[in-house]
Amino acid sequence: MDAYGKSYHLLCPGPVNVRPEVAAALTSWEFCHREEEFSALLENVQRQALEVAGVRNPEAWAAVVVTGSGTAGNESVLATVVPDGGRVLVLANGEFGERLFRVSSVYNDTVVLEHDWAEPLDLERLAGMLREQEFSLVAMVHHETSSGVLNPVEDVGALCRAHGVRLFVDMVSSYSADPLDFEACGVTFASTSSGKALASYPGLALVMGRRDAFEALGELRPRNHYLNLYRYYAFLRDKAQTPNTPAVPLILALDRALSLALAEGMPERLERLAHLAAHVRRRACERGLRLLVEDQPLSNVVTSVMLPAGVDFERFRLALREEGFVVYGGKGPFDGRLFQVSTIGDVDEALVDAFFEAVDRVLRLIAAPTRLHA
Numbered sequence: 001m002d003a004y005g006k007s008y009h010l011l012c013p014g015p016v017n018v019r020p021e022v023a024a025a026l027t028s029w030e031f032c033h034r035e036e037e038f039s040a041l042l043e044n045v046q047r048q049a050l051e052v053a054g055v056r057n058p059e060a061w062a063a064v065v066v067t068g069s070g071t072a073g074n075e076s077v078l079a080t081v082v083p084d085g086g087r088v089l090v091l092a093n094g095e096f097g098e099r100l101f102r103v104s105s106v107y108n109d110t111v112v113l114e115h116d117w118a119e120p121l122d123l124e125r126l127a128g129m130l131r132e133q134e135f136s137l138v139a140m141v142h143h144e145t146s147s148g149v150l151n152p153v154e155d156v157g158a159l160c161r162a163h164g165v166r167l168f169v170d171m172v173s174s175y176s177a178d179p180l181d182f183e184a185c186g187v188t189f190a191s192t193s194s195g196k197a198l199a200s201y202p203g204l205a206l207v208m209g210r211r212d213a214f215e216a217l218g219e220l221r222p223r224n225h226y227l228n229l230y231r232y233y234a235f236l237r238d239k240a241q242t243p244n245t246p247a248v249p250l251i252l253a254l255d256r257a258l259s260l261a262l263a264e265g266m267p268e269r270l271e272r273l274a275h276l277a278a279h280v281r282r283r284a285c286e287r288g289l290r291l292l293v294e295d296q297p298l299s300n301v302v303t304s305v306m307l308p309a310g311v312d313f314e315r316f317r318l319a320l321r322e323e324g325f326v327v328y329g330g331k332g333p334f335d336g337r338l339f340q341v342s343t344i345g346d347v348d349e350a351l352v353d354a355f356f357e358a359v360d361r362v363l364r365l366i367a368a369p370t371r372l373h374a
């Protein structure tokens, strides 16, 4: 055990600290994934995933489990749902939108509507592109984890609906933490992963989508095998199975994490996470720390806090590790300029307070001129 050091408070947006019930679920049962126990588990994950998503008509939707991280779920959608010759429009205002563009470009003729990171999506330019060009799919990120910005899926969905274009939403970091009404927003497919706001272990992706859209995929030419979304859907529909060997312990843990979310109650859960995120922002502002984004809707998942001038992120991170906390810094244009505080795992207000007290000590330490009294 101690070969790997110690455990940390994970205030990064995945991995997160899991609850003991989720840890226990990992080793709770031993059965064969080709027998009825596993089918019952997979059906239960589907039922609970759609309930957590808040769909009003679950029979019209399906939720498939793809073994792999969130990107595997995104790739399964982008590799499967666009017919040959179809075009994809990706909206990007941060790292994860740009990643959707890269993944889609491997399989599809893909256009990106680019923005600076953390800039609001330009809905007028989007409307113009949808008017002037033919697209088969629009792909976007709900919560852009690289900044904390929550993108306006409802507005994008209305434009997609008006032009008869399907909408795929990457909810990898927002699912179960920031509400999104699939039906009202005109979402066709949405993806998430086990190891972010759901607060289970990483290693599984969930792809949810309208059943009629999943059915239509059977007509298309497969463009890869392992991540062919239609195979996952057809195995679930026909046999309540996965096409290949599933990561059963991870699915047991995911199932438990979904039950914990439902037992808490989704309105209560969203309220708790909103409250915790507000608490982080209050504690940061009390110290005179500025936030990256002040004029746009923010997620309940992550707060990006600017580092005070002259503070080196790597020194800051290492000193916080000594205090037992793990945080991420900025990427791309935010590299070295900010740190991110995420409260989606087993975190409460007292831990947030302890974290900011540690930040105070670390900033004093880093700011202190060395050898003052030498």
Ligand SMILES: *Cc1c(COP(=O)(O)O)cnc(C)c1O
Pocket (backbone or CB within 6 Å): 014, 069, 070, 071, 072, 096, 141, 143, 144, 145, 170, 171, 172, 173, 193
């Ligand atoms: C984490 C994340 C992903 C997927 O990353 P993986 O490393 O594959 O799990 C995709 N989109 C968003 C918005 C994310 O936060």
